[in-house]
Amino acid sequence: MRQRPVFLITMLCFGFAFFYIPILSMMVYSFNGSRLATVWGGFSVKWYVSLLSNRQILKAVMLSLQIAVTSATFATILGTMAGIAIARFKTFRGRTLFSGLITAPLVMPEVITGIASLMLFILMAEYIGWPAQRGVTTVTLAHITFSMVFVSTIVHSRLVQTDDSIEEAAMDLGSRPWQVMKDITLPVISPAIVSGWLLAFTISLDDVVITNFTTGPGTTTLPILIWSKVKLGVTPDVNALATIMVCIVGIGITIAGIILTRAEKRRDLDAQLAYQANK
Amino acid sequence: MSPSHHDTPLERWFHRRGWIRITIGTPYLWLIFFFLLPFIIVLAMSFATRTPTAPPFSFGGENPVLNFAHYQRLFSDDLYIRAYLTSVANAAFATFLCLLIGYPMALGLTRVSRSWRNVLLMLVILPFWTSFLLRVYAWMGLMGSNSWFNKLLTSIYNGIVPADWALRYIPMMNTNFAVILVTVYSYLPFMILPLYANLEKLDFSLNEAAMDLGSRPFRVFRDVTLPLSVPGIIAGSMLVFIPASGELIIPSLVGSSSRPMIGRVIADEFTSARSWPMASAVAIALLVLLVVPLMIYTYYDAKSYEKQREEA
Incomplete structure (x- = not known):
């Protein structure tokens, strides 16, 4: 005997209205003919047209994609290694520090990671001369660092859930540990590796704060471009861009x-x- | 099995210990260099002295090697104490509101049919995949003094209150209210998803048993569901509170500049005031603020991990 949970359903409706009204409103206003973003001035697609011919935005999109693909790939390699290390190698020197290092970036406020990375890069340029100036390289390095821990978390939790008896059986049958890793463990965790890459890609593509601190002149990713526009207020072309995204x-x-x-x-x-x- | 004799020494090293060392060592060194080292720089910098050189700091000089002046300023200058309190209050209030809205939503998700549930869960996750910045931006459009939303709220407000309290519009942008509202909006999925994961696993037959024994639905909720969902409540609350207290984007875009949050103070000290040591000291203070909620979270997280392992 189940009653219809009227209150819960009402809350769900209210919650989804809360989630989607701002987004829908933004989408509707992207077709606003008026220059004033909040006053309706008739239907128009002119902001989409001007967006498509905006070289600056297209350049920023390409740069963002380039950084996201590179950093997601490196983050996946490093994060998978870290996940395997923490899940499968139970004792090694410095394991406590290691497990701290792969969880701390998850909860570190982005502002702190941002200024810390920026100071590191400035001091590196000062004392070792590389990277000589801030730009794509420094942004990519920073993105790899904070997104690899998300990959390692996913890989780790997948490895904890999987049964290691197949690996043990292969070992008993005489396979070398590395072969077991390559032929059994890695294929088993491949879904986790794929979702790790996707998550790292999305995080990199969306990041504002850390990019803002580690980027240099001339390196404008899409979120940074939107950030600099949005700081000045609501504009119809950002509405159009947001709708497309x-x-x-x-x-x-x-x-x-x-x-x-x-x-x-x-x-x-x-x-x-x-x-x-x-x- | 021992390595075969055809192996080169390098291959033998690789198969015996090498691949393990590479697997551990590569991410380890990476994190030490790009995460631990910067963090140590922040810690050291908070004791440095600001100078007009490039890079703008020095150790020693007039002051002894360790300069505590920035920590003293943290406690003596109103700005920092107020920013600290504003951050805690905003984050706590937003967390509470997320819980108030998110809990019934998560519970509602466990009560709808399976096919609906998948669709609704997707609708919860969807805003989470769209750009964070654009979610904040969407509210900027709604809260502005000329927007339809503000006009709607103003007319409701003017309809309720006496005529001489009437407003032309409700000042929402650049207030702490706006920061809390947008924080709730942005972090609500972080509350709903762990709560849902927790509530979904609860045994509904307990509720039915209590109901059969004559309990009213609200009592069943209070005595059965709520106590069992405490781990979910803690996980969700920490996932909202921790990032919300160090938030930079939301207070920068919709917050009041006269009452900034701590994240914004750090950024301003670093970029506008160009005081690396002061920014670092405030950063360390923010971390201290986060230690307690983090410890609670880790404790409950470890407990749930243990429980999972026992069940498996």
């Missing part, structure tokens, strides 16, 4: 969701068929 993400997530739901349904169906066949 939200739509791309929305379509991507919806497709992923449909694929996942289908897979789940198929699994349920298979389970049911198997159950009936065995009856």
Whole structure:
């Protein structure tokens, strides 16, 4: 006997309204013909047209993608190593410090990571001469550092959940530990590696604070460009840009969701068929 | 099995210990150089003296090697104490509101049908994948004095209060209220998702048993569901409180500049005032603020890990 939870459903509706009204309002106002961003001046797509011909924005998008792909790839390699190290190697010298180092960046306020990295890069330029000036290199280095710990968290939790009896069996059958790692462990955790890469990619693509501190003149990523525009107030072309970004993400997530739901349904169906066949 | 005789010494080293050393050593060295070292620089810098050179600091000189002046200023200058208190108050208030809105939402998610649940969960996660900056920006559009939202709220307000209290618009931008509102908006998924993960695992038959024995729904919630969901509440609250107290983007865009939060003070000290030592001292103070919630979080996290392992 279940009652309809009226209060909970109301709260859900209220919550989703809270989530989506600001975004929808922003999307509607991206078609605003008026220069004043908050006063409606008729329907127009002129902000989209001017956006597509804006060289600066296209350049920033390309730079952001370039930094995100590079840093996500390095972060995935380093983060996977770190996840394996902490999950599979139970004793090594400095393990406590190591486990602290792979969790601290997760909770470190971005402002602090930002000024700390900036001071490091300035001092490096001063005393070792590399990287000579701040720009793509320094931003990428900073992004690798704070996104690799997200990858290692995902890989670690995946390794903790998987049964290591297959690895032990392979070891008993005479495989070398490295072969076991390469042929069994890495394929088993490959979904975690993929989602780690995607997360690192998204984090890098979205980062404002750390990029703002570690970037140099001429290196303007998309979030930094938006940041500098948004600081001056609400403008219709940012509304248009935001609408495009939200739509791309929305379509991507919806497709992923449909694929996942289908897979789940198929699994349920298979389970049911198997159950009936065995009856 | 021992390595075969055809191996070169390098291969033998690799197979015996080398690959393990590489796996541990590479991320270890990376984090020491790019995370621990910068952190040590911040700590050391907080005891340095500001100078007009480049880089703008020195150790020694007029002061002894360790200069405590910046920590003294933390306690003597109103600005820092107020920023500290504003940050704690804003973050705590936002966390509380997230809990108030997020808890019923998470509970509601466990009560809807499975196909609806997947769709709704996706709708919770979707804003999380869109740019953080743009989520803050969306509220800037709503809160401005000319926006439809502000006009709507103003007309509701003017309808309720006596005529001589009427306002032309409600001042929302550049206030602490705006900071709290946008923080709740931005971090609500961090509250809902751990709560949902916790509530989903609860055994609904306990509720049914209590209901069958004649408890009213609210009592069942208070005596059964709520106590069992404490780990989820703690996890969600810390995931909101910790980043919210060090937030920089939200107070910079919608916050009041006369009552800044601590994250903004750090950034301003560093960039506008060009005082690396002072910025570092404030940063260390912010970390001290975060130690207590972090310890609570780690404690409960370790406990839930243990529980998972026991169940497995």
